[in-house]
């Protein structure tokens with residue numbers, strides 16, 4: 001009996017070992033599958049995180065501004081509105097007195113075959129901030145960038161009091177006749193940047209600042 005029972009016990013022991021090994025293999029397979037799934041989930045999140053929606057909503061992540069859109073006052077090259085396109089926020093959000101002067105000037109300019117196009121008008125604070133960030137990268141320092149781009153707090157574009165006009169024949173026309181409408185170039189280095197100076201109708205435009213850094217409004 002002894003000789004029979006020993007192999008029997010041995011077979012039982014062997015069967016138990018097989019079960020243990022099978023369970024361990026199954027557990028290992030489940031763990032491997034779980035790890036693989038969490039890795040692919042992580043990489044899917046990483047991929048989506050790198051996709052910035054073109055023309056998507058404006059917001060700030062870690063201090064950097066996402067691509068501003070039409071609603072921020074963005075005007076794309078070749079898609080410039082006239083001063084009558086008030087359905088575009090870059091035009092429609094301008095100060096009403098400035099807009100009225102621009103429209104009177106544009107009506108008279110049209111008789112001379114000159115069209116007033118808006119390259120930039122009202123801007124959201126987010127768009128202004130983005131432009132300043134880009135300028136710092138372009139010019140290498142905040143000091144040099146400030147000669148060209150104001151901050152969101154100081155920009156006359158953000159308050160709706162400034163407009164960048166074009167094309168070149170329009171700038172020539174405005175340089176000669178803008179004052180009649182109270183439209184004045186403010187900075188010597190920005191022949192395109194106009195603001196309303198109502199007194200200019202009688203007194204002519206005030207002396208220009210060489211660049212925005214000379215403008216006391218930019219010191220705030």
Ligand SMILES: [Zn+2]
Pocket residue numbers: 157162163164192193194
């Ligand atoms: Zn400007």
